[in-house]
Amino acid sequence: MVVSRFWRVVMPEQHRPVLLAVDDDDHVLRAVRRDLSHAYQQRYRVLASRSPAEAVRLLDTLLDRRAEVALILSDQRMPGMTGIEFLAAAAERFPTARRVLLTAYADTSVAISAINEVRLDHYLVKPWEPPEERLYPVLDELLADWESGYEPPYQGIRLVGHRFAPATHRLRDLLTRHRLPFRFEEGTGGEADLPVVALPDGRSLVRPGHAEVVEALGLSSRLSHPHYDVAIVGGGPSGLAASVYASSEGLATLLIEAYVPGGQAGTSSRIENYLGFPSGISGVDLTSRAVTQARRFGVDVLAPVEAERLSRAGRACVLHLSDGKEITAATVLLSTGLSYRSLDAAGAGRFEGAGIYYGATLTETESCVGRPVWIVGGANSAGQAALHFAKHAGHVTMVVRAASLSHGMSAYLVDEIQADPAITVMTNTHLVGAEGSERLERIVLRDGATGALRTHEAEHLFVFIGARPRTEWLDDMVRRDERGFVLTGPDLGPAAELPAWDLPRQPLLLETSVPGVFAAGDARAGSVKRLASSVGEGAMAVSMIHRYHSES
Template sequence: MAPDAAARPALVTVDDDAAVSRAVARDLRRRYGEQYRVVRAESGAEALDVCRELKLRGEQVAVLLADHRMPGMSGIEFLEQAMDLFPAARRVLLTAYADTDAAIDAVNVVDLDHYLLKPWDPPEEKLYPVLDAQLDAWRAAAPSAVHGPKVVGHRWSARSSQLREFLARNQVPYRWFASDSPEGVRLLEAAGVDDARLPVVVTSDGDVLVEPDDATVAARVGLEVQPAEDFYDLVVVGGGPAGLSAALYGASEGLRTALVERTATGGQAGQSSRIENYLGFPDGVSGAQLTERARRQAQRFGAEIVMTRDVCGLDVNGSARAVRFADGSTLAAHCVILANGVSYRELTGPGLGTLTGRGVFYGSALTEAPGCRDQDVYVVGGANSAGQAAMYLARDARSVTLVVRAGDLRASMSHYLVEQVEAHPRIRVRTGTEVVEAIGDEHLEQVVLRDAATGDKQTVDTGYLFVFIGAAPLTAWLDGTLDRDPRGFVRSGPDLLVDGRPPAGWPLDRPPYHLETSVPGVFAAGDVRAESAKRVASAVGEGAMAVMLVHRYLEQL
């Protein structure tokens, strides 16, 4: 069976004489049609457009076969420009006997691999032996095909970093090319985009997205960005472990369930390089693997997962609860489960804000790790996420320094992970230390450390600072709607009671259920909930428990 046409390398032939062009294509298809896709053009400009399209679609060109004498653009001129797009393609010139001197000169101009004299009949003697040799040479050094979306951007660009992390966390395979790399330059040339308008995403279909937002990219790579209905039994806000658990159990128990997520499923857990203390995985599991399995499982039961939706408000309309999106639209349901988790707290100090995404990264160790090979890396934080990142980065980094504000690493990190960190030969732990400044022009070059006890400062060289500190709940959009504690975490169940009685304004005769918030029918699960355990297993359990309480609430409507 012949390979799929899109997967076959191309043989591109161009001749301004339509009859000759058809004859060349006919002879090529007769011999090579099963293994190669023959693409013909009748002018150099048309052939260049074909080459640009093939480049953007990630396809390969094995041979460029061009007629020498063509108006507007000669075969040599075409080959000279086409080789910028496909430098590995073999270059063959078709020429009349009178033009052999020009063909010989072209060997030096465009590194010509061969020239053929017209006519080439019979092709079995004059054409195929030449092409067979060229194809053998091409296969010996053929580059691998590039499938899936391609991202071209500046190496030290905050937006390029965000886009790469967005694709990686959503389990979308992609290829990254720095804008100044040879392949990056070729893709930008094929797309007709200059490097002042980056990042650029080239889809699998060859479409070019210039400086796209996450929603645009999500829609083009197959992620759902619009809910299928206007009203559900249950809307889950947040796609971390608690949210995925709630969506799975809600859908599996017959509730019309939609999960809305701003960035990527998995939350902070999804960014973990390795979780070793989760029940049922004795050899550990990466956050991405756990997240992907949970996402597929929830979808298999019928839960909708809607991406790139930024929830900014909660409305109560009789028995309906509606979440309001940043674009002004709403999504209503009988019940809402808040599982939107927490974000890493940002460091404050000179340079730390401006260099975010350009050497200072928050929770993106997996995405940026390849660039850390043989580098001196600094990780800030004393909890499990920081320890897991340090272990992961230490695989390839020259050294990893874990900067911990507390006086003892054991204050907030699991015992098993403390032992691993302290035993690793390339990890050094600096307790009682803070990062107070970042220094660099285009990207991070140095950080300033301060001893918490003495106030002494030290400037160290590094191009990579990964931050995993604190837990800031993503609840500002609930101001005036739900009761929260002074740090912004959502109070629920017993924490709402005042002297054993429901809070003022509670409209029902019964007290709030265990995970129910100050608004009946709205529940909180996972890290966003006040006094939660801040562990993956407990978040999963709370998501399942919240669904049980949703059923209890719905029975009383």
């Protein structure tokens, strides 16, 4: 017996290829269906029909539903249409289906002629008992041959939309950041109908928000505590590190993230200078491991949910969230990180998500294969993105305002970029304009020395031009510097001058102007904007939270 590679694959019944038996004799039809079901029902959907006319209508229905027919068995002597005539009609609808004629001994000469006339694959003389000897070996061979050229229908998530539409880009990025395999299909509908996320269970989400997608895919967490020991706002490296340490040490911990846990580090194409990864690691891989680790220790993760306001209720902190929830916690850690600054070039806002992207958005790598890519910025994140896209794009051009890359980039990245023939660096250059119709088509650059303007064709532009802290939602609740970074510890000055301070001590090193509210990572004033230092601050914040709890 031929063993098919599909013996191990059990597909949902509605997606299985069809085996169709046609015979006007009820006794024979029941026997055929019984034997087919016994051997093949886990891989195929077995259907039967008592007349060729009915069977033709059934094939038309299967064709309309885009089903696959693998094999058809038909009796030769049937009223209204012979088996050979029916198989010829079936071949017009499903030309790859294997065709088998059931004949009496007296019709074997007709069957032999049909092999040439209608490309009959085989004929079987009735009766075929025992099937293990006279039926299954024949069908196994035919089905194995059919399966060798069969591509099973895709059963995963499908995203249908316009490749250069901002709403589609955001959903592609969301699924990629969650490490969810999906198939992107270019849509034909209008903006009101796209994008659509088609789920494996048959549901379709039309122009869904991020929260709706996360909920539908079962990725959202439920609150397991009425009150938390620590609520962490921001799921970047510092927030993830703090959540792991806090929960592993017995604190009831909640992590709140406005988008996808990982922060800017999660968008990095390659991190090569983080301790313990000599060959480097992508930001998605590193942060997804951290999320898995946090969940294993019992951290509740709410995402995508934004913190909109922070207040106090006695000693407790209250976080007011965008989904209407109010979370109380004994302590809060602010690790909101940074968001990329927007280009101030003329027309740039029109093309965000339609040719202009902030961060390394690995989602767009496939679109850039063999195409020119432009990168604006001269810090480490821009250098890492340039090296990543150089492996896929036709060419990468970096637009840098400074006089040299070494002004803001680590030496190892500068050396790698200078040694890569697929990367060109334009220093002392400013991007001042973006042009196009529905998507980015051109950019305008200004020479910083001469002021001369030059226009270049551009379809893919990635921006890394600095960032600002995500702290606007705090209003005046905690003290911040003039740029919005959260002040902590000694930078706050004397405790007596802090309106909300009511403890007989100075604020701890990472404590804000509000007792029990801490800050760590890039949003904290004076922090070192590096991955390792963010992770370290997250861990250090937990030790200070423990101290605060011991004093309370």
